Amino acid sequence: MPIDQAQVKEMEAGIMDAQEKVINARQSCNQVNTQIAIMEREKKRVDITLRELDTAGERPSYKSIGRAFVLTSVPQLKEALKEKDVACDAEIVSLKERKITVEKSAEDAENYFRRQFKQYQEAQAEIKAAGK
Numbered sequence: 001m002p003i004d005q006a007q008v009k010e011m012e013a014g015i016m017d018a019q020e021k022v023i024n025a026r027q028s029c030n031q032v033n034t035q036i037a038i039m040e041r042e043k044k045r046v047d048i049t050l051r052e053l054d055t056a057g058e059r060p061s062y063k064s065i066g067r068a069f070v071l072t073s074v075p076q077l078k079e080a081l082k083e084k085d086v087a088c089d090a091e092i093v094s095l096k097e098r099k100i101t102v103e104k105s106a107e108d109a110e111n112y113f114r115r116q117f118k119q120y121q122e123a124q125a126e127i128k129a130a131g132k
Contacts, residue, residue, distance in 0.1 A: 003123045011120045018113040025106035032099045036092060043088040050081050 053061070053074055061077050062069040 003126055008120075008123055008127070011116070011123060015113070015116050015120055018109065018116045021109040022106070022113050025102065025109045028102045029099070029106050032095055032102050036095045036099065039088050039092045039095060043085060043092065046081050046085045046088060050078060050085070053078050053081070 056074060058074060061072055061074050063072040063077060063080070
């Protein structure tokens, strides 16, 4: 069945859409990776602060609230940081699961793009062969 120019234009539009999906999927992957890195840095900061509080003893300690600092007991600070540590762990697990899903969708989008592009190349070759 011969392929006409309208079908080729349709294929080109399909390729452009597929390419846009690939770009969006890759951006989503990068965004999730950035969020994971941010949460891991936050967790590391919390761990370091907890270790410092373990060596601090019962000295006066302050908790930042916006731009202000409020005198807080060390056990209260440790408890708040432990809760934040658990929250960071849960968020990292959630983000890693999301990363797997996003990477799978990106891979599917890339495979779809490759198939579309291959069909386009075959159509172009068929048009050239018919023109000779």
